[in-house]
Amino acid sequence: MSVNSDPYIWLEDINNPKVIEWIRFKNMKTKEFLSDYPDRLRPRVMKYYEIPTVRIARLTRKGIYLLINEKLEYRVYRLNNDGSKDLIISSRDLGDNIIIKWIYLNEDGDRLIVSYSKGSDIGYYRLIDPFSNEVLDELYGSLNDFVWIDKDRYYYVRFYRNEKTPDNMDPPAERIFLRSNGYEEMITSITPPTNYLIALSKSIDSSKALLTISHGWSRSWVYAGDLDKPDYWVKIFGDDKHLFYPVNYVNGRYIILAYDGNGLGRIVEIKDNNIRELISEDENFPLKAVETTFDKILALYLVHGSSCLKIFNMDGNLLEVHRFDPPGSVGLIQCIDDTCIFKYETSFIPYRLYLYRDNELRVIDRIEINSEIFGIEEFWVESYDKTPIHVFRIYNRKCDNKKTIIYGYGGFGVSISPVYASYLLTFIEDCGSICIANLRGGGEYGEKWHRAGKRDLKENVFQDFISVVKYMKNLGYDVIIMGSSNGGLLTAVTMIRIPELLNGVLIGYPLTDMLRFHKLYIGRLWIDEYGDPDNPVDREYLLKYSPYHNLKPGVKYPLALIYTGLHDDRVHPGHALKFSAKLDEIGVVNYLRVETESGHSGANPGVKLNELLDILSFIYKVFGLKP
Known part of the structure; x- marks a missing residue:
C-alpha cells in the first residue's frame, strides 16, 4: 500500500450504510468464532463482575457521595456518617444503555451534577438537588471541572472538539463559562490557543480559583486569582519546559506541584512573590498527586508502580508513611476542611474507602474477595538497552497452566498500577496469570520516564514490551498481549514485530493509522505525544511503526481480536476498522468486534459485560481452555 493512497479510507465514514453493513458482517463472523463461550463463561464472570465497585468518591460536608457500579447499572449514593447509604439516582433513571461518567458536588453537598452519555465523551450534565431530586439545570456538550462560587453560580470548562470557540479559535480548544440561573457567559481573561487545555479548581477556603493551562502532556502553567473575579486571573508559576499544577491556597500561600528538576515532583509555596521549596524531589520515585487540609499535606507517591x-x-x-498491602492503586484523593478521603483497589480487591481525620487513617467502607488463591508478585526484565522494566504478575497461588496475558500501555505519562479486573479473575481461577508491564512512556518513574517513550523515542516503548514477552516465552509461557487506546497501538505494533512469539493479540480501541490520527476527531491533541505526520521528520519515524502501513503479505500473524466502539469519539473507530480490513486483504484471519452502544468513555455495565465476555472468550479459545 502506498503511503499516499488509502484504499480503506471509506471505513472512516461510520455513518455510511455500506460501513454499517460491513461492521454487521464482521461482528457476525466474530460471534460465530466465539460460539457459545460467552454464555458458558457468564455465570463464572458474574460472580466477580456483580460485586459493587466504587468508580468515584466525593467528599462533602453533608456526607460522601459515591458513584457505584452495581447490579448492571451505575448508582449514585450518599454515604452517611452512620455508614448507611441513600440512593440518589441510577443510570436506569436517565435512559437505556446510559453510563454515568462522573459526578460533581459542591462542598456543602446540596448541589450534584451528574455527567452521563451512552459512552461518548459528549453528553448531558444534569444539576439536581440531591435531597429533593429536583432537576435545577441541564447542559449538553463535552464539559468538565464544575466549580461553585455559591449555591446558584458555578464555573465549568467546555471542550470544543469540532467547532470554533465563541471567540473564533479553531478546535480543539477549551473555554471557561460562568453559569447562573440558566444563563451563562464566557470568561474572556483565559482564552488559550488551539491544542491547549484548561483544568479548573478552587482553594480549600473557596477564596481562590486555581487553573492549569497545558499543552500536550509535557508542559503546563499555573494561573490563579480571586474566585469571584475572573478578569484578574493571572499566571503565577511555570516555564515553557515542564509540568506545573496548583494544589491549594492555604494561609496566604499558594502550594504548587512542580515537575522540573528530575521530573519526579516537588512541592513549592509562593507567598508574597517569594518561592520556597517545601518538599524536595524523592531520589527515585514520582510524586503523583497532592491534596491538603488547612494544616496537613497528603502526598501520593508511586513506588515501583x-x-x-x-x-x-x-x-x-514528614509525619506519617502509609503503604498498602497487597500492592495496588490509590486514587480519588480529596480533602475538605480537616478531612480527606481516597480509594484503594488492587487486582482482586474491588475497593477500600479510607478517611483521614484527626491524625487517624481508617477504612470506612470496603468490599474484599475472600479468596486465598489470588496473589501478586513483582519482577524485573532487562530491555534491549539494559533499562530495567518493572512487571506485576497476578497469579493463582495453587496452580500455573503456563498461559499468561501481558498488558501494556506506555504513553502520555499514564501510570499503570494493579486495579480490580473482575472478568480476568476467572482466567486466574483456571491457573492463568496476568502480567502488567510498566513501560517507558508511562509515568511510573516520573516525567523523564514519560519523555523517554514519546515522539521519536516511541521505539523504547515497543522494545520494552517485546522484552517482557520474550522473558515470559523463555520461561515456557504461551502469551496473549493486551492493550487499549494507546495500548492498542502498542499491541498492534508488537503483533507485527514478533508474530512468531505470540499466541494471540487483543487490540482495543486502538490507533493504527499514525499518518492520519491527527485528522480524526481530537487527534490533533496528541501531536505533542506522537509527533506531527505533516512534518517530514516526524512522518518518517511515524511511518516506521504505523501498524496500518507495516502489515506485510506472507507473514503468519497471530490471531487478533480487534475491538472498538461505534460511539468512540476520542479514538476514531476507523483505526480499528481499517486495520482489520488490511488484515483481510493480505489473507490474515482476524476478528473485529464493534460495540454499537459504547465509546471511549465506556458503556453501561450490561453492555460492557458483553464486551468483556467476548474478550475473555477469545482468550479461552486461543489458549484452548474450557469455559
Whole structure:
C-alpha cells in the first residue's frame, strides 16, 4: 500500500450504510468464532463482575457521595456518617444503555451534577438537588471541572472538539463559562490557543480559583486569582519546559506541584512573590498527586508502580508513611476542611474507602474477595538497552497452566498500577496469570520516564514490551498481549514485530493509522505525544511503526481480536476498522468486534459485560481452555 493512497479510507465514514453493513458482517463472523463461550463463561464472570465497585468518591460536608457500579447499572449514593447509604439516582433513571461518567458536588453537598452519555465523551450534565431530586439545570456538550462560587453560580470548562470557540479559535480548544440561573457567559481573561487545555479548581477556603493551562502532556502553567473575579486571573508559576499544577491556597500561600528538576515532583509555596521549596524531589520515585487540609499535606507517591501515601505538615516535615498491602492503586484523593478521603483497589480487591481525620487513617467502607488463591508478585526484565522494566504478575497461588496475558500501555505519562479486573479473575481461577508491564512512556518513574517513550523515542516503548514477552516465552509461557487506546497501538505494533512469539493479540480501541490520527476527531491533541505526520521528520519515524502501513503479505500473524466502539469519539473507530480490513486483504484471519452502544468513555455495565465476555472468550479459545 502506498503511503499516499488509502484504499480503506471509506471505513472512516461510520455513518455510511455500506460501513454499517460491513461492521454487521464482521461482528457476525466474530460471534460465530466465539460460539457459545460467552454464555458458558457468564455465570463464572458474574460472580466477580456483580460485586459493587466504587468508580468515584466525593467528599462533602453533608456526607460522601459515591458513584457505584452495581447490579448492571451505575448508582449514585450518599454515604452517611452512620455508614448507611441513600440512593440518589441510577443510570436506569436517565435512559437505556446510559453510563454515568462522573459526578460533581459542591462542598456543602446540596448541589450534584451528574455527567452521563451512552459512552461518548459528549453528553448531558444534569444539576439536581440531591435531597429533593429536583432537576435545577441541564447542559449538553463535552464539559468538565464544575466549580461553585455559591449555591446558584458555578464555573465549568467546555471542550470544543469540532467547532470554533465563541471567540473564533479553531478546535480543539477549551473555554471557561460562568453559569447562573440558566444563563451563562464566557470568561474572556483565559482564552488559550488551539491544542491547549484548561483544568479548573478552587482553594480549600473557596477564596481562590486555581487553573492549569497545558499543552500536550509535557508542559503546563499555573494561573490563579480571586474566585469571584475572573478578569484578574493571572499566571503565577511555570516555564515553557515542564509540568506545573496548583494544589491549594492555604494561609496566604499558594502550594504548587512542580515537575522540573528530575521530573519526579516537588512541592513549592509562593507567598508574597517569594518561592520556597517545601518538599524536595524523592531520589527515585514520582510524586503523583497532592491534596491538603488547612494544616496537613497528603502526598501520593508511586513506588515501583504501587501507591504510597506520605503525610507532611505545612512546613514540609514528614509525619506519617502509609503503604498498602497487597500492592495496588490509590486514587480519588480529596480533602475538605480537616478531612480527606481516597480509594484503594488492587487486582482482586474491588475497593477500600479510607478517611483521614484527626491524625487517624481508617477504612470506612470496603468490599474484599475472600479468596486465598489470588496473589501478586513483582519482577524485573532487562530491555534491549539494559533499562530495567518493572512487571506485576497476578497469579493463582495453587496452580500455573503456563498461559499468561501481558498488558501494556506506555504513553502520555499514564501510570499503570494493579486495579480490580473482575472478568480476568476467572482466567486466574483456571491457573492463568496476568502480567502488567510498566513501560517507558508511562509515568511510573516520573516525567523523564514519560519523555523517554514519546515522539521519536516511541521505539523504547515497543522494545520494552517485546522484552517482557520474550522473558515470559523463555520461561515456557504461551502469551496473549493486551492493550487499549494507546495500548492498542502498542499491541498492534508488537503483533507485527514478533508474530512468531505470540499466541494471540487483543487490540482495543486502538490507533493504527499514525499518518492520519491527527485528522480524526481530537487527534490533533496528541501531536505533542506522537509527533506531527505533516512534518517530514516526524512522518518518517511515524511511518516506521504505523501498524496500518507495516502489515506485510506472507507473514503468519497471530490471531487478533480487534475491538472498538461505534460511539468512540476520542479514538476514531476507523483505526480499528481499517486495520482489520488490511488484515483481510493480505489473507490474515482476524476478528473485529464493534460495540454499537459504547465509546471511549465506556458503556453501561450490561453492555460492557458483553464486551468483556467476548474478550475473555477469545482468550479461552486461543489458549484452548474450557469455559
